[in-house]
Amino acid sequence: MENIKIGLALGGGGALGIAHVGVLKALEENGIKPSVVVGTSIGALVGGVYATGMKIEKMEEESAKIKTLHLYDVNLNTSGFLSGRAAVKTLKKIMGKDYQIENLPTRFAAVAVDLKSAEELLLKNGSLINAIRASISVPGVFIPFKHDEKLLIDGGVLNNLPEDQVKNMGADVVLSVDLLHNYNPYSKPKTIFHSIMLGWVIMQNKLTQTKQNFSDFRISLNLNGFKQYIFNKNVAKQLIKIGYDETIKQMPEILKVIKNAENKQKKSLK
Numbered sequence: 194m195e196n197i198k199i200g201l202a203l204g205g206g207g208a209l210g211i212a213h214v215g216v217l218k219a220l221e222e223n224g225i226k227p228s229v230v231v232g233t234s235i236g237a238l239v240g241g242v243y244a245t246g247m248k249i250e251k252m253e254e255e256s257a258k259i260k261t262l263h264l265y266d267v268n269l270n271t272s273g274f275l276s277g278r279a280a281v282k283t284l285k286k287i288m289g290k291d292y293q294i295e296n297l298p299t300r301f302a303a304v305a306v307d308l309k310s311a312e313e314l315l316l317k318n319g320s321l322i323n324a325i326r327a328s329i330s331v332p333g334v335f336i337p338f339k340h341d342e343k344l345l346i347d348g349g350v351l352n353n354l355p356e357d358q359v360k361n362m363g364a365d366v367v368l369s370v371d372l373l374h375n376y377n378p379y380s381k382p383k384t385i386f387h388s389i390m391l392g393w394v395i396m397q398n399k400l401t402q403t404k405q406n407f408s409d410f411r412i413s414l415n416l417n418g419f420k421q422y423i424f425n426k427n428v429a430k431q432l433i434k435i436g437y438d439e440t441i442k443q444m445p446e447i448l449k450v451i452k453n454a455e456n457k458q459k460k461s462l463k
Contacts, residue, residue, distance in 0.1 A: 197455050200229035200364025202356045202408065203236030205349040205397065206372030207421025210235025211256050211429045212414055215436025216370050218249045223444055225451070227368070229300045231315075231358045233348040236370070237303035237328035238284070241321050244301035245292055255287045256429040264424065277326055277335045284322050292321040300362060303328040304348030304355045308337055313351045315358055333389070353397040356407040366454045367408045368447065370436075373398050374413035378420060390421065410450045414439055 201220075203213050213236060220226070232240030242252060266279035285291065294301055295318050302317035303324040316324035327338040327345035338345045348355070356369045373394055382388040414435060419428065440447075 196458060197451060198229065198363060198365045199225060199227045199451065200231070200359035200362060200367045201227040201240070202354055202359045202367065202369035203230065203232040203240045204354040204370055204372050204401075205232075205234030205236055205347065206353075206376070206416070207235055208261075208424050208428065209372040209376075209414075209416045209419055209421055209432065210239050211259075211424075211432040212372060212416065212436030213239040213370055214249065214252050214256055215433035215438070216412060216440045217243055217252070218433070219437045219440035219444065220368075220447075221249055223448065225368075225447070227299065229359055229362045229364045231302045231304065231355045231362065232328065233304040233353050233355050234329050234331070235372075236355075237348070238325050241294075241301055241303060241325050242288060244294075244297045244299040245288060245321070246298045247288070253429075253433060256433065257426045259283065259287075259424045259429065261422065261424045275335045277330065277338065280329065280335075281322060281326055284325060288321075294318055294321050294324060297321070302358060302362065304352050304358060305330070305338075305345040306348055306350045308344040308346055310343070313348065314343070314345065315361075317362075331393070349393075349397050351400070352404075354401045354408075354411075356411075357405070360407045365458065366410075366451055369408040369411045371401065371411055371413045372416060373401070374415065376416055378417075394421075409454070410443075410447050412440055412443060412447075 230240040230244050264280045266276050302315045305314050305327040328348050330338050330346045332346050354371055356367050359367045379387045379391050382391055
C-alpha cells in the first residue's frame with residue numbers, strides 16, 4: 194500500500210462519531226494508514242486528533258474520559274444555546290496543545306459552512322482547534338464561529354460525508370464512514386429538541402444519498418439505539434466496538450478495493 198494514497202472521509206453524527214475510533218483501529222491493524230483525512234463535525238474532531246499522530250490506544254482512552262458536560266456549556270447569546278468554550282477546553286485537554294493544520298504529520302481538513310456566503314469551506318490551514326470548533330457548530334446549538342470575515346457553522350449543513358473533498362485532496366482510494374446510515378433517533382419525537390434533531394438527521398441523510406458518491410468503499414454503521422448528544426465511558430466503549438467490528442467484517446472487501454487500485458496504478462506505469 195506504499196504507492197497508493199489512501200484517503201478517509203469521516204462523517205458527522207455527534208456522539209456517534211466515537212465509532213470512528215474503532216474504524217481507525219481496525220484499519221491500522223490491517224496495515225491501512227490514511228495519508229489524507231477529511232472530517233465533518235465529530236468526524237473533524239476525531240480525524241483532527243488522529244492527524245496529530247496520536248496513537249489509537251490513547252484515542253480510546255481519551256474517548257472514554259469525555260462526558261456530556263465536558264462539551265456543553267449553556268450560553269446566553271441568542272445565536273446559539275452553547276458557547277463552545279467547554280468544547281474548546283476539552284479539545285485542548287485531549288491534545289495537550291493546539292496545532293497548525295499544515296504542519297500535521299497526516300494531511301487533514303475540516304468541513305464548515307459560511308453563513309454569510311452559504312458556501313462550503315475546506316479548512317486545511319491554521320489552528321486545528323479553531324477548524325474543529327467551526328466544523329462542530331450545529332446551527333442553533335453552538336454559537337457560529339467567527340473566522341476572518343466569515344461566520345462558520347457545522348459542515349453537515351452541506352456536506353456531512355466529505356468524500357468529494359478527500360478526492361479533491363489527491364487520494365487514490367477514498368474510504369468513508371457514514372454514521373447516520375438508516376439512523377432514526379426518535380420514532381416519536383416528544384420535545385421540540387427531538388423534532389429539530391430528527392429533522393437535522395433526515396436532511397443530512399438525504400444530502401448524502403443524493404450527492405455523487407466519490408467513495409471507493411463506504412463503511413455504513415448501524416448506530417440506532419445511541420443518542421447523538423450523550424458522551425460517557427460506557428457509550429464510548431460500545432461505539433468503538435461497533436466501529437471496529439463492522440470494519441473488520443468488511444475488511445476483505447476494503448483490501449480488495451485497495452489491491453485493485455494498486456494493480457491499476459501498476460498497469461498505468463508500464
